[in-house]
Amino acid sequence: MSSTPAVLASFQADSGMKSRIRAPGAWFDVVFGWLAQASAWLTLALLAAILGSLVVGAWPAIHEYGLGFLTSSVWDPVQEKFGGLVMIYGTLATSAIALLIAVPVSFGIALFLTEMCPAWLKRPLGTAIELLAAVPSIVYGMWGLLVFGPILATWVQQPLQKLLHGVPYLGALVSGPPVGIGILSAGIILAIMIIPFIASVMRDVFEVTPPMLKESAYGLGSTTWEVVYQVVLPYTKTGVVGGIMLGLGRALGETMAVTFVIGNMNQLNTLSLFDAANSITSALANEFAEAGAGLHQAALIYLGLVLFFITFVVLSFSKLLLAQLKKREGEKS
Template sequence: MQTKSHINFDPAFRWLTLAGGLAILFLVGSICYTLIIGAMPALKKFGIGFLFSQSWDPAFKEFGALSSVYGTLVSTAIGMLIAVPLSLVIALFLVELAPPAVSRLVGGAIELLAAIPSIIYGMWGLFVFAPFLADHVQPWLTSVAPGLPLFQGPPIGIGMLAAGIILALMVLPFITSVTRDVFQMVPEVVKESAYGMGSTTWEVTRKVTLPYGIQGVVGACFLGLGRAIGETMAVTFVIGNRHEISASLFAAGNSIASTLANEFTEASDDLYLAALIELGLVLFGITLVIQFIARWWLRRTARKLGAVR
């Protein structure tokens, strides 16, 4: 029998697929490099002061990131403060309370929230939710907490509070679905032994399920945090886009992403552009840090639980 001689494609195949993998590495490297080079003029001119200056005046070429960074952090914080407890109780509902059919239906609906494009949240936020907030929620907040500077000022709807609430809605499905999976991984035997001792559902959740799955829940929160911090369109629509820091959550502000979305195409001179790219660099740096912490956390968790990977 004669074997047909043929060219061995295997090495080529191997290299070709490796090229795909290296492309990812190369892209991440070039994004870092490009952002740093692009931001260089602003880095040189403003130095570390860029992060602590509140002035943003393209006409006088004065740029500072403080209000954008502040807006990013505050809107994300509001979003997480609302989303985390809400996600926890929804996950509790899905795993412990609802009958399977209801749980699947509600779970699916909550996951659909994640599939809605962010610009749709923006449209709804600007035209529907912000007016609702201005008419019904903000006056009520002011009257409930009369002295609190957080809830002072004219109820205009758009602003930090609206951005935070919409961010909460957007990260809710991510945290909920991971938390639900984590809750489901708790062995039935462990839960049943607690029920057998006469615990109520809430006691089982608080003293058995939650401690068992707390690591995973924290991981889920990091996931949500990572998404919220770079969210652009929804925030751009509702945050008000004003380069000022104000104590009230009702006031308009801006975030790094919204500043980029609004001003990038308008950047007329090199320094303006460099300052915007430096804002992008700051945002990239923040996501990098979150990602590192999340990885570290997950690895620590895996080691603690004795898992292989």
Template sequence: MASWIPVAGLAFVLIVLAVKAWPAVVVNGFGFIKGSQWLPGNTYGSVVHTHGVAHPSGSSYGAWPLIAGTLETSLIAVVIALPISLGTAFALTERMPGWLSRPLGFLVEILAGLPSVVIGLWGVLEVGPFLAHHVYPLVADHVPNVGPFRYFKGPVGYGEGLLTSGLILGLMIVPIIASTTRDLFLQVPALPKEGAEALGLTDAEVARRVTIPWVRSGIIGATVLGLGRALGETMAVAMISGSVLGKVSPTIYGTMTTIAATIVSQLDSAATDGTGFAIATLAEAGLILAAIALAVNLCARYIVSRSGRLAAPVGRG
């Protein structure tokens, strides 16, 4: 019985969100996903009706920059965090004596509990400016100006934007992925690892060929957990992204925003819309975020079920 409580809770949240978002869904239509403009309209002017829904004249919303920003920052975060996390877990389980790995592992878990607003503050005051002054120019000046590399060209700004957001998000999800992966690595039985060592494989090859594949589905699960956190992370991104509505950043350094950051930064002004249409639009954006998170989870389940073909049987070996 108790197992239905989370399901009922989730259904309740989604239904309320959908009901709140419905007027916006009707008016914005499919253009909401493709469009880039974010115009609340004249909230003190005349009210117009579209498909029977009241909204301020001149209001026009498109969420594509938010969706793109959400996906881009999360992708950067996972690309950064996954290798660091696997390396951390590997170092903690294979390379360090117990007296060192236990406190360090504890430290990693503590990092997961750092409030995101604190990390955001650190990111916007220290990390961003440092990267913009000392690191980004090196990259931007030295990548070739061809094809996909152009994405890494252009003005690097002042440290607020897509890349900084992605990097900080990556740092935030490292503890989640690393601590889960460490626990997984500890479960891998010694016998297959010894077999690989006895065959003359290097430690790195043992990790790549035996240890990581042995717990592959668990690592995918941990990564999705981290990805979910990155997709939904609000405060840190709201502080670091530059909070620029209305366009997708043309380079990896540009200012931008995400769905979650927009919802929190626009909520105040949306409340001034007497028709409630701006709030409905934010609810619609929230619905899209929930859909993305759900889709990511379903994809992960599919990958896990596929990778299970060659995976090791539980409790054996």
């Protein structure tokens, strides 16, 4: 019985020591929590600050032109008449062409690397594709202007013009001087630039498919395409959509490569794929440094605000699509 107080005292001493040991850890947890929360709020604050600065800078043009800025194709700094339709069309058209080319090619690359590529070739080929993403965009632009553009004009545009001469609508799509710069050239260069991103994401999500599912399908006599279409794609479709949206975001925001090959013309005379045009990022890169304070600068900032909303809409659409895909997967399961 006499040892009971000693045991209690020892237990209390141990508890006090443990509480003193835990105190710094608890304090660090609180600080870490505050820092994490502050980082999240800082991100939102930066986003709000960027949006606010764009609205303030573009306000003179917003007040002068309103939503008519989005439908006007006039861009005349001398007369101070501005409309963003040409740049918006060029941005959306080049990005759409890039996706139409890059998505099938990236899918084929990812399929080959994960399902059909020999083991000795998989690593060097995957590394080579990833290295394409490290090439500076200005190098792509110079190559497109000096090498790819003349090839496109000589071996694609001129034969198509001869073949489709006099054909309604189709002839107009390939009209224009054969100089090798324009919307199609910019779209193809963008496709080459975003292929590594989309292909890498697709390859990674294809590799996370459980081997048991694929082996079971092969065991039932399925072909490679049937396994990919009926097993791999349903299992990885959310990741595939995410990779495509990543590539689209890169295409929408690309500047230097597009500036070299799109032609930088602020007129929309025809809808030809080979006609020179302009994009939002190219217009900002070419004119912002020379634009004086006033409507010209405000119109350029208005274009930046439009690009901000385009990327926001694309991101929101991708999130909504991913949510719908996950919801359908939950209903099926």
